[in-house]
Each structure stands twice: as C-alpha cells, then as structure tokens.
Amino acid sequence: MSLVIENATLAYNKKTNIIDDLSIELPRGRVVGLVAPNGSGKTTLMRGINHDILLKSGKIILSENETIFFLENQDSLFPMLSVQELFNFASNSWNSTYSSQKIIDLLDISNFKNKKISDLSLGMRQMVMIGVYLIVDSEIMLFDEPINGLDQLNMKIVSKIMLMLKERGKIIIVSSHLLDHLSEFVDQFWFLKDGNVVKQIDNTHNPILVKNDYIQIYGKEENAENEITHYI
Numbered sequence: 450m451s452l453v454i455e456n457a458t459l460a461y462n463k464k465t466n467i468i469d470d471l472s473i474e475l476p477r478g479r480v481v482g483l484v485a486p487n488g489s490g491k492t493t494l495m496r497g498i499n500h501d502i503l504l505k506s507g508k509i510i511l512s513e514n515e516t517i518f519f520l521e522n523q524d525s526l527f528p529m530l531s532v533q534e535l536f537n538f539a540s541n542s543w544n545s546t547y548s549s550q551k552i553i554d555l556l557d558i559s560n561f562k563n564k565k566i567s568d569l570s571l572g573m574r575q576m577v578m579i580g581v582y583l584i585v586d587s588e589i590m591l592f593d594e595p596i597n598g599l600d601q602l603n604m605k606i607v608s609k610i611m612l613m614l615k616e617r618g619k620i621i622i623v624s625s626h627l628l629d630h631l632s633e634f635v636d637q638f639w640f641l642k643d644g645n646v647v648k649q650i651d652n653t654h655n656p657i658l659v660k661n662d663y664i665q666i667y668g669k670e671e672n673a674e675n676e677i678t679h680y681i
C-alpha cells in the first residue's frame with residue numbers, strides 16, 4: 450500500500466501553478482505534517498490528491514483497492530442531523546465496521562451526541578469531522594487543519610487517534626499551523642513553498658527545531674492565532 454505523487458501540477462488557471470511538478474512517495478503507516486503559511490497550496494494539494502480538482506499534469510498513483518478520504522470543510526456535514534444520526538448515516542453508507550457508539554466513545558463526545566450539527570461549536574464540529582474519517586476508515590486520510598478550534602483535551606484525543614491510525618497502517622497527510630501539536634504524532638514534516646515540498650524533516654519530537662526550519666524557510670514565525678481568528 451502506498452500513495453505516489455508523480456510530477457503533479459495543479460492550477461486554477463493557465464497562468465499560475467499552485468502545485469508545481471511535485472513528486473512524493475508515502476508508504477503504509479506514514480503520517481506527514483504539511484506546514485506552510487496561508488495560501489501556500491496545502492488545501493489545493495489535498496484537493497488534487499483526492500481528485501476534487503484535475504491535475505494539469507502528472508499522476509496520483511494508488512495501490513489496488515486503496516481508498517482516499519478528504520472532508521474539506523464542515524459544510525459537508527448535514528446540519529439538521531444530530532451527531533449520532535450523522536454517524537449512523539455515515540456508518541451505513543460506508544458499510545463501516547465501526548458503530549456510531551464506538552466512535553462517540555473513542556472521541557469522548559457522548560455529552561453532545563444528541564445535538565444537531567447546526568448547534569455545535571466550531572471545535573465540536575471538528576471532532577465530528579474526525580469521527581466521520583474514523584467511520585469511513587479509508588487507507589489514505591487527508592486532514593486539512595483538523596484541530597482549529599479544539600481545546601487542549603480534544604487536541605490530546607486527536608493526537609492519540611492519529612497514533613492509533615498510524616498503528617493501523619493508514620497513510621495520513623495533516624495540515625496544521627500548530628507545530629507543537631503535530632510534533633506529538635507525525636513521522637515527518639513537509640514544508641510547502643512555491644508549489645513544491647522544499648524540505649522534509651523527520652520528527653525528532655523537538656518542536657523548536659521545526660520552528661527554526663519554519664523561520665528559515667518562510668522568513669517569519671508560524672502564528673497560530675492568525676489562522677484561528679481567520680476561522681472565527
């Protein structure tokens with residue numbers, strides 16, 4: 450099982466390539482933290498891998514029967530359903546081995562399982578989105594800033610879940626601005642700049658090193674607050 454990206458170029462118009470001739474190979478069980486300032490192309494790369502946008506050139510190669518899941522944003526959740534109803538629906542639709550109750554327990558969200566999606570806070574909905582990923586249980590999972598709006602406890606839960614998914618051999622790309630949090634579970638950091646991954650480093654669980662690389666590459670410090678206020 451692997452995900453191979455071969456000379457991928459992605460663009461929204463003829464003039465500018467957002468991802469430019471990117472080649473990468475991810476083996477089973479690899480968890481990558483994708484970091485870069487806003488507008489660098491993190492979301493675009495995920496859309497490309499998930500075939501939500503056409504590749505201008507290049508290829509995305511999957512192993513046989515391999516599935517990808519990418520839930521780009523919270524708008525795709527059904528607002529009128531309760532959390533439990535949504536999970537039941539997802540579990541049935543994907544013929545999942547996971548019951549909604551199992552996922553509710555894993556995420557520790559039984560306190561709001563009967564609330565409608567429309568009545569949840571940003572952070573609560575983020576947890577619900579992660580629940581949908583768990584139910585779908587694809588081999589490749591693309592998480593675009595999954596922890597925005599999460600409190601410390603939920604961030605810990607997400608770290609644990611990511612480690613569990615890695616154990617189960619999933620290939621995961623997760624974008625985030627919170628380098629400390631990524632350091633808890635990723636194998637590698639990828640720095641995206643000018644349409645390509647300009648640096649890959651292994652996670653040594655020392656976020657200071659990652660932050661130094663970040664400053665070196667982008668000439669500024671990562672600022673989580675900007676991104677979070679952007680969402681509120």
Ligand SMILES: Nc1ncnc2c1ncn2[C@@H]1O[C@H](COP(=O)(O)OP(=O)(O)O)[C@@H](O)[C@H]1O
Nearest residue numbers: 461462467485486487488489490491492493494
């Ligand atoms: N649907 C779109 N149509 C045209 N341009 C887009 C679209 N989505 C993103 N872009 C442009 O692509 C670039 C990368 O955006 P994005 O992938 O969202 O970056 P990031 O996720 O790293 O913040 C930006 O310049 C953005 O304006």
Ligand SMILES: [Mg+2]
Nearest residue numbers: 491492493593
């Ligand atoms: Mg984005």
